[in-house]
Amino acid sequence: MNRPGVGFAARPVAGIAVTLAAVLTALSGRYGFHRDELYFLVAGDHLAWGYVDQPPLTPLLIHMSSSIFGETPMGIRVFSTLASALTVVVVALISREFNATRRAQILAALCTAVSGFVMGVGHLASTATYDLLAWMTIALLAIKLLRTNNPRWWVALGLATGIALENKYLVVLPLAALLIAVLITGPRSVLRTWWLPAGLAVAALIAAPNLIWQATHDWPQLTVASGISEDDGTENRIMFVPLQILQLSPFLVPIWIAGFLNLWRSPTLRWARPVALAYPILCVVVLALGGKPYYALPLLLVLVAAGAQPTLNWLTTTARRTTLAVGLALTALTSMLFTLPVLPASAVNFVIPVNAEQGEQIGWQELTIATAKAWQQIPEAQRARAVLFAGNYGEAGALAKYGPAHGLPQPASGHMSLADWTQPSDMQDGPVLLVEQERSQSYEANFTECRQVGTVGNGVNADNEEQGAALVLCTGTKLPWSQTWPALRRYY
Template sequence: MRFNSTPQTTTLLIFLFALISLVLHLIGLNNYGIGRDEFLHIALGNHPAPGYMEVPPFIAWIAKFSITFFGDSAFAIRIIPATFAALTILTAGFIVKEIGGRNFAITINGVALCLSPAFLASGYLLQPVVFDQFWWVLTYFLLIKYTYTRQSKYLLFLGPVIGLGLLTKYAILFVIIAMIAGLLLTTQRKLLVKKQLYMAVLIAFLIFLPNIIWQYLHHWPVLTHMKELTSTQLVHNTAGGFIKAQLISNGTALLLWIPGLLLLFFHQSLKQLRWVGFSFLLLLALLIYFKGKPYYAFGVYPVLFALSAYGIELVTQRTNNSLKYVIAFLLLLPNAVFMPMFIPILPIDRAVVYFKSLHMDDFLYWEDGKKHQTTQDYGDMFGWEEMTAITAKAYAMIPENQRKGTTIFVENYGEAGAIDHLGKKYKLPPVVSLSSSFTLWAPERIPYQYIIYVDDKGQVEKTKPAYAKAELIGAVANKLSREYDTKIWLLTGPKADINPGYQSALKDKRQ
């Protein structure tokens, strides 16, 4: 069943919610600082390549474009991610419109997405996730569009969309598998024999091919990265934790998508969209089996919200219109209370006090398994300026005519990216790191007369014996930072060439 023709105001309403999303994210873009992963992606953009150890190249293209045309501030690098978050909401709105939803469905879908903690948190950072979510939603939109119009061009459009999705984050393969399985389980399976679909597969493959070739030439570093990720992070993920995260990550929008999911399976008017419900459940099953992080599934929720909003509009047609809106707002607006936890709109000292008052402890646990005063995303935005200034202090202690013999060596990619990016104003040399993709452009030999060692895990103790003097210059003092107590050492008076050990470590990292 489809409602009668959609009034012009429906389209305006869709754009309104996309604009609200953009404005909400713009408010907080520059308030704290650039995050750990964002520094990495800026560094990737400074070293153009068809691939990297941890991600495909799309995020590097965005980083390079942003810095070239907008500048290198936190606000500048986040403009495009915030825009893509708004485009995701726009696309979800057009899904509602395509299947016949009117103003009420558009409204509850838009409010749910604009205030969802999951999408507030991921909608502004220079990370692949916000772009990944857009490609997922656009893929569903094109398939739904084909379902309702039977115009083959929408199947062909899947080629560039999935191709760009693969160049953004490999996780789109999970949703593609889930979609295919969902289609096979319903009457929409006949879509899978369309020749245009296979033409789209070929287009996607050709777009993705340079990255495949790069991975092959570099001995498949993505597999090494995934193995390391599995052993250090994913191993701690549990099915219970994953399911719990799905239930709480969208806050009170749970009251939208749970009934909507049931309607997808049991309401006759939604029968031709039932494959979406199957794909959602199969995606969760896949991610649980592979111990995926909870946020890997977030890209499907805008689609689920859209179909749920339409389903609820269907079953409440005879309910008083004003009453429907009042109930919807009462159920969804409480998510606004959590906004400071996911968008940096409050000064951090006030935010910490606010977090305590919310008693939302689940969001304050970091990957180390410990509870902290703020969220991990916020913790990743502090301490970098302080760290870089201490590093610059160490560099200034080296006689100017001997600085060519200096290496700034750091332990993790966040430190490397931050000091590389923020160190320009101090005229610091490029850092050396054997973390993540920094290994790809690390030099074969390093100057070793002076080593400025940025140490967060005590690894400097392995290098100290090779030097006559090890002086602690300072440590990150900001307790809200994940880099709290990271130490900066100046090693002087080498007793021997440290390059043999460095080269051995470099070779191990590149294999």
């Protein structure tokens, strides 16, 4: 049985994790809600075992966080901040599994904390935030299984996987990649045990409520996934390699390459070769599926953990130590600049080409105010039968959050699970105010006598998705809402 060479550098690693948490907390209240967060707030009011586009865990956690800490950007991001801090600790623990010294564990934790991906997902309350922690935990347990050849780790793996599946199905990708890698390189003995089906049973039992929900609703997540691949697949494939480098940090590339070589070549880490091979296999799978480039990024953090010790061994001169220090400092600075709201909102266009999510936190209250002005153009006598219809879940979430203070009714929307919660009654046969990112003749063909009565501006000219959105007032629907609704439903 292989054993880690040294103990865990608990205090310094915890200090790094706490520092990251402090930075994220200090900046979490700037800008505003992200479009996904606004949707999660609405989903939290409709708690269920599943949704059209996701399992239930993230909406539940955001609902809990907002209930405890307040329905503000800072309040709903508390659990995300904690998850990112824990991710730093888990990566350091992974490095220890690869025989890293205490100093190397500290370096692994530091690289993780300053990486752009960890900062970016830690700033927002999103499925990716909790997915990253889940991937790192599963990776740690899988590495323990390979290192010790103790099949009992399969049960812990099943437990972690089951919980992860209640947040996002993507966790099956790295597990599949690791399984393929084990079949290629060994040790195959970890697969020849009854503990493996026991672990699978634990995972299936925990994931069952959401899987049953999906099955009884015709697997809408498959529809969403196929739509994303069809819509963005080509762009995702083109940008895959550049974003593997940029989203973690270009300055960390030598460290994760060193980690791959360490796992692949080191005689003492021969048992970990499938961990190295899992990353390129995962890249091939993501490219084939047309998935988003960040789907493969968590395994790069495992390679960073493996590269910490070789990097320290390389620091034999003052020049090399200076190079590492400068690289980490530049990583921290660029990561903060492009993933955290450190710039004034008026300067956000500088970072949007690299990280569009920054812009999606700006302008939601302005959208609501513009919508309220357009709503006032409906004669007061007709407003009780009128409908406010949002084209996407970000718009619907913003109008649900800020609209009541401006005299707006609860919005309807056909986007994702909102279509199941907000369908207007056939009795609402009055005017319809549409909020559209871009005007669409095929979309407006469901309504009568449509004319644009306003345009959304976010006040700082941020080039986000809602800047310039059209407010279109129609006299009504061509058919009753019950007949019109299927044509308005959108899965991506």
